[in-house]
Amino acid sequence: MTGKERIARILRREPVDRIGIHEHFWGDTAKGWKDYLNGEGNLERFWDLDVCECWPLNLVADLDAGSVIVAEDENTATYYDGNRATLRKHKFKDGTPEHVDFFVKDRENWEAWAKPLLLAGALDRRINYAAYEQSRQIANEDGRYFVLSGVNVFELMTYLCGHENLLAGMALDPEWVADMVDVYSRMIVEAQTRLIEKSGLPDGIWFYDDLGYKEHPFLSPGMYDELVLPGHKRTMDFAHALGLPVILHSCGFVEPLVPGFIEAGVDCLQVIEIKAGMDLLKLQRLYGDKLCFMGGIDARVICSNDKALIDAELEAKIPVMKQGGNFIIHSDHSVPPTVKPEIFRYYLERAAALGKY
Amino acid sequence: MSTEILANLSLAVQKGRAKDVEALIAQGLAEDFTAQQLLEDGLLTGMNLLGVRFKNNEVFVPEVLIAARALNKGTLLLKTQLVEEGVKPIGTVVIGTVQGDLHDIGKNLVRMMLEGSGFQVIDLGVDVAPETFVEAVREHKPQIVALSALLTTTMGSQRGVIEALEGAGLRGTVKVMIGGAPITEAYANEIGADAYTADAASAAQMAKSLVAA
Ligand code: B12
DSSP: OOOOHHHHHHHHOOOOOEEEEOBBBBBHHEEEEEEEHOOOOOHHHTTTOEEEEOOBBBOOOOOOOOEEEEEESEEEEEEEEOOOEEEEEESSSSSSOOOEESOOOOOOIIIIHHHHHHHHOOGGGGGGHHHHHHHHHHHHTTOOOEEEEOOOOOHHHHHHHHEEEEEEEHHHHHHHHHHHHHHHHHHHHHHHHHHHHHHHHOOOEEEEEEEEEETEESSSHHIIIIHHHHHHHHHHHHHHHTTTTTTEOOOOOGGGGHHHHHHOOOOOEEEEGGGOOHHHHHHHHHHHOOEHHHHHHHHHHHTOOOHHHHHHHHHHHHHHHHHHHOOOBBBBOBBBBBBBBHHHHHHHHHHHHHTOO | OOTTHHHHHHHHHHHTTTHHHHHHHHHHHTTTTTHHHHHIIIIIIIHHHHHHHHHHHHSSSSHHHHHHHHHHHHHHHHHHHHHHTOOOOSEEEEEBBBOOOOOOHHOOOHHHHHHHHHEEEEEEEESHHHHHHHHHHHHHSSSSSEEOOSTTTTHHHHHHHHHHHHHTOOOOGOOOEEETTTHHHHHHHTTTTTOSSSSSHHHHHHHHHHOOO
C-alpha cells in the first residue's frame, strides 16, 4: 500500500496495512544528519514518510514591499516586511528577527491600508503554480499523499497585527476581527480555487493555525466560535465540496477548542502537543469517533535517544490509537538535530511494527 | 460615599471597560474617596480577581489584555492624586525576556499583573543581555529581578543573569524570579533563583510575598 492510499483510507476510516507515518524536522536537522542522508535532500523520501506537502500561497498584504530598511546601527538593521511589521535583525547573527512594532494595530490601518491591498486583485502573483505542480508530480511518482498546505486566518492575522494587538482587538472590536477573518478566508478560498483549476487537485488540504500555548488556548471557546470558526468553516467547506479532507495543525493546549474544530469541519487534528498539556489517549476517548489524529508522540522522548524510553512511549500509545484506525504517528511538534538518525530510524521501524494491522 | 463605586470599579477592570473606569474614578474622587482606596479596593481588587480566573482557564489572554489596559488608564488618572497622598509603590521590579529570546506576551502579562498589584515595573523588553540587567539593577535598585524565557535554548541565559549579578556583587540586593513555558521549580532551584511561578497572577502574589519577607 502506498502512503497516498494509506492516508486517504485512514482519513476515510477504511482498513489499512498499518498506521500512517509522518514527521516534521527542524531546519538544522537535515544539516546535522548530512552524512547519514547521503546526499538525499528530501527527508520525506529518505524516510519514506506517507505525506508530501507544498506551501504555494503568499497572503502578505503588500506583495511589492520587499524589505524596506528604516533604521540601522552597528549591529542591527530595522526594516518593514510586506505586512508593514517592523522587524529588527542582527547583521552578524542568524535567527528570527525581533518584532518591534506593527503598523496594523486596530481597525484604522486595516481599513486604510491592509484591506485594500489584500483585495487589490493580483491573486495570480500570490500563487506559486510551478512549485505546486512540481511537488504534486513528485508526490505522485513517489506514491505519497499530496497536501496543499497553508496558514489559516488566526495565524495570518498574527502576522499582520501581532498576537497582542490581535487578541486585545478580539475583545475590544470583534467586528474588526470578524472583517479580517472574512477577507482572509475568502482569499484563501479564491487562491485555492484558482490554483486547483489550473494545476489540479491535491489529495487533501492542511491548514496551520496555532491557537494555543502551554496549558491554555489563546482565546476562549466562545470567542473561537464567534470569531475564528466562521473562517475555518468557510475554508474547510470549500475543501469538502471538492471531496478533500482537512488536516488542522495547532500547537499548544487546544483541547477546549476541539468541539469547535469538529463543527468547523476538521477531519484530522495535528500535532497534539504533549508538553503543552494535550493528552492523546484522552482525545481519542472523547473525539476518536469524529476525528483522526496525527501527532502526540512526546518529542522529548525521541530526543532522549534512549531506545527503552522510545519503546515505552510507543507501546503506551500505538496499541490504543491503532484500534481506532484513525492514527498517523508524528512527534508532538518536530524532530531537532540532537536526535541521532540511527535512533530516528529505530523509532520509525518500531512504530511501523507496532502499528501493523 | 457608597462602596458600590469600588465594586463597580473592580467589575469595570475585570470587563476591560476603560471608559467606565474613567467615569467611576471621576465619580469616586468627587465623592471624596482617596486615590489609594480607588486604586487598592477598586482597580487592583478587580485585576487580582481576574488573574485568578485566568489561571483557572475561565478567562483568556484577550480578556486579561483589555483589563490591563483599563487598569492602566485608571492608575494614570490617579497618578497625581496618589503622589499627593504620599502613596508609594510596594516595591520595584526590573523585568525582561532574556538574551536570545523574543517572546514577550507572557512577560508583558506578568508586568501588567505586577503593576496591577502596586509595583513599579521597569521593563527592559526582549533579548536582554545579562549586563543590561546588571546596569538596570544598579540604576533602579529594585527588590526583584524577573526573568522570562520561552525557549529551551535560552533558559540557560537565566542562569547567566544570576551569575552576572553575582559577579557584580549585586546578587544579595535582589530576589530573582523566573518563569516561562519551559521553566520548572526544579530548574529554578538548580540555577539558584529565589522563586518560580507558572502564571502571571501567581507571579504577582509571589512578588508581594518576596517583598514582605
Ligand atoms: C506566540 C509564540 C511565538 C511568537 C512570539 C510573539 C511575542 N511577541 O511574544 C513568535 C511567532 C514571534 C514566536 C517565535 C519563535 N518561537 Co515561539 N511560540 C509562541 C507560542 C505559540 C506562545 C507563547 C506565548 O506567548 N504564550 C502566551 C503567554 C501568556 O504564555 P507564557 O509566555 O508561557 O507566559 C505565562 C507563563 O509562562 C508565565 N511567565 C512568563 N514569563 C514569566 C516570567 C516570570 C518571572 C514569571 C514568574 C512567570 C512568567 O506567566 C505567563 C502568563 O500566565 C509558544 C508555544 C508554547 N507552548 O508556549 C511558542 C514556542 C515558545 N516558540 C517556539 C519556537 C521554536 C519559536 C521560534 C524559534 C520559531 C522559529 N523557528 O522562528 C521563534 C523564536 C524567536 C526567538 N528567538 O525568541 C517553541 C519553543 C520550543 C523550544 N524547544 O524551546 C514553542 C514552545 C512552540 C513549539 N511548540 O515548539 N513564537
